[in-house]
Amino acid sequence: MQESIKTIFTESIQAQIAAGEVLPEVLEAAAMTIVQGLINGNKVICCGESSCNILAEHFAGLLVNHYETERPCLPAIALSQNHVHLDMHNTEHDSDKFSRQVRAFAQQGDLLVVFAIDGNEKNIISAVEAALTKDMTVIALVGDEGGELIGLLGPNDVEILTPSKRPSRIIESHLFNVHCLSQLIDNTLFPQDDQ
Template identity: 75%
Template sequence: MQDTIKEIFTESIQVQIAAGEVLPSALESAAFTIAQSLINGNKLICCGTANCHMLAQHMAGVLVNHYETERPCLPAIALSQESINLGQSTQVDDYDTFARQVRAFAQQGDLLLALAINGNEKQIISAVEAALTKDMKVIVMVGDDGGELVGLLGPNDVEIRTPSKRPSRIIESHLVNLHCLSELVDLTLFPQDENYV
């Protein structure tokens, strides 16, 4: 059993090293996009598949509260996974839950951060499609080959693709990537004195 534990840690570390080699440019671009959107008075809207939903909530919470350094609140929200009660006469498909919220709450200039595993999750695809119809920029965190999701992205959108096929490793990488974005956004919007530790 201890060998299995060591293998899990080793695989996780290897994925993080691989991600560290291929993702810096995408993460830099995503951080700049988030910072610019916030400077322009817009908000970050986060959503994630069932196994990434907690990460979407975490990112929104980090911006509204703070990452590691106290700073003013930043406008961000995580979309609800629950189907919104639209009355007994209306049936909402599960895959449309995020898309309907994007159509209801998002404004042009807002930014969608969508977290997925393989990029073929209909709930996330429909949310991205809804965002694009509102001329929103999109940042997608995904793994594997990116699936259908990456085919929707335009030149102003950002794809952050973890080099792994395993959902557990992708989720772990998403968390590191979100923390990286949080730190970069804070450094961009609220630069600290060089001597600050």
């Protein structure tokens, strides 16, 4: 069993090394896009399907509260994955649960940060389509080859494509990327003397 555990660690480390080779430029672009949006008075709206919803909530929480250093709160929200309170009478439109919230809460210039495993999650695709109708910038954290989601992104959007097909490695990379983005945003907006 211990050999199996060591294999899991090795696989995770190798996935992070592969991501470290291809993601620095897009992580910088995503951080600067978020920073500029916040400076312009816009908010960050996050969403993710299933286990990725925890990442969306975590990122929004880090922006509202702080990452590692106390600082003023930043406007961010994670969309609810629980559609019961959104539509008590009609459950036929499960793929609308995020898009309806985007249409309700988002304004032109806001940023939508989506978390996906393979980019074919219907709720995420619908949310991005709703964001595009509001002229929002989209930052997509996705794995595998990006699926249908990647085809929706425009030149001003940012694609953070984790080079892995395994959901567990993709989620681990997303969490690392969230922490990286949080640190970059904090360092840019609230530089400390020791940086």
